[in-house]
Amino acid sequence: MIKRRILNHAPAFLERLTRHRWALAALGSLSALSMVAATAVPVASPPPEGQQRVIEALQIEAMRPLQEGSETFFREESITRGDTFGSLLARLGVHDEAAQRFILSSPEARHLHRQLVAGRSLAARTTASGELIQLYVPLADGETVAIIERHGERLKLSEHALQYETHQVMKSGEIRSSLFGATDAAGIPDSIAIQMAEIFSSDIDFHRDLRRGDRFSLIYEMQYHHGQPARSGRILAAEFVNDGKTYQAFLFEQDGKSAYYGPDGKSRKKAFLRSPLEFSRVTSGFSMRFHPILNTWRAHKGVDYGAPIGTRVRATGDGSVEFVGTRGGYGNLVILSHAGGYQTYYAHLNGFAKGLKKGSRVSQGDTIGYVGKTGWATGPHLHYEFHVKGSAVNPLSIAVPTALPLSPAQQARFQAQSRQQLALLELLQDTPSVRFE
Numbered sequence: 001m002i003k004r005r006i007l008n009h010a011p012a013f014l015e016r017l018t019r020h021r022w023a024l025a026a027l028g029s030l031s032a033l034s035m036v037a038a039t040a041v042p043v044a045s046p047p048p049e050g051q052q053r054v055i056e057a058l059q060i061e062a063m064r065p066l067q068e069g070s071e072t073f074f075r076e077e078s079i080t081r082g083d084t085f086g087s088l089l090a091r092l093g094v095h096d097e098a099a100q101r102f103i104l105s106s107p108e109a110r111h112l113h114r115q116l117v118a119g120r121s122l123a124a125r126t127t128a129s130g131e132l133i134q135l136y137v138p139l140a141d142g143e144t145v146a147i148i149e150r151h152g153e154r155l156k157l158s159e160h161a162l163q164y165e166t167h168q169v170m171k172s173g174e175i176r177s178s179l180f181g182a183t184d185a186a187g188i189p190d191s192i193a194i195q196m197a198e199i200f201s202s203d204i205d206f207h208r209d210l211r212r213g214d215r216f217s218l219i220y221e222m223q224y225h226h227g228q229p230a231r232s233g234r235i236l237a238a239e240f241v242n243d244g245k246t247y248q249a250f251l252f253e254q255d256g257k258s259a260y261y262g263p264d265g266k267s268r269k270k271a272f273l274r275s276p277l278e279f280s281r282v283t284s285g286f287s288m289r290f291h292p293i294l295n296t297w298r299a300h301k302g303v304d305y306g307a308p309i310g311t312r313v314r315a316t317g318d319g320s321v322e323f324v325g326t327r328g329g330y331g332n333l334v335i336l337s338h339a340g341g342y343q344t345y346y347a348h349l350n351g352f353a354k355g356l357k358k359g360s361r362v363s364q365g366d367t368i369g370y371v372g373k374t375g376w377a378t379g380p381h382l383h384y385e386f387h388v389k390g391s392a393v394n395p396l397s398i399a400v401p402t403a404l405p406l407s408p409a410q411q412a413r414f415q416a417q418s419r420q421q422l423a424l425l426e427l428l429q430d431t432p433s434v435r436f437e
């Protein structure tokens, strides 16, 4: 009955919440709110293995019934220096010769090649097999978007004034093999999956801590261009259940700055990140394809992360550089000193961040070097050590100092805001027997 109570006090934005397109087509003219109510009542037998629970907050006009087998994927990639349409289409999961030909060699699309501005992002909608449905290319003027769209066998290019509407999307998923496996199945863009990993990066090491059966629920912004998803925004609220332990985070703004807080009003940001490697599709899928020389923590006092050579290594906490250079079996090594008598070691590096030298100040998350296999390493990986007052401790077991809570005045505002989001996250987690898509 708790769910009923939540629904009876449904906030305005719940009224906009409707079930996903699939359900909308099936349920026809029911009002949005009554469809939400329907989700709180178990109406179907338990979903088959692998079933994702998916709810989207979309406006009615954005809805289109989907045909059987017409599942689509939305991906977004930021443009880095040296990118071409060839490299971007590959990263966007576009495996479509006709679309590639159109983009790479048609006179119509030629001018787009000068529009790849580093830092901006491209987005694509594809079918499950990689056929392009739509490609969004924001133009350098900042006000126009070019859209390449499939109409049957033909591809068409059109340009539109940017007109994004922001909607809140709610989705949940369960991890069976990998985080990206779960977010792909739920149709969650990579940028949102990575944001989720960043938000919980003080508590969960997404390279090592994930367990089969871990669950997550998200409320995030999605920008739509004429009813189609075109750009992902920020995560507004998130819940992650890792190995039976629940973590929650809510985006909260004060003094013009926004940050994530737990339900108790304490900042999610802590003195140390759980992992010195940034989380990405590449690092998440990279297992150590070699036998570590000494593979237990007890034997070698550190934790090893397999990752491709060149993967960015980041400072896990604010501090200063104690050592940068080569040292025996460590190979290329960075040692950072942190307040409170902590030190962190990053070994076997391929190279160091430009300008890094003894005494440099670094902030949490700054890139300090790149994964390599220098020193006693038989394959590319990062060896990470955590020292407390001179002796190595297992970084996976330390309790790190937490940040200060919000002031009492901000706390009240925060609680009012997070309460309704929390109710929605719980609704998402608690409706395992409802089929959404």
Ligand SMILES: [Zn+2]
Residues within 6 Å of the ligand: 300, 302, 303, 304, 382, 383, 384
């Ligand atoms: Zn090691």
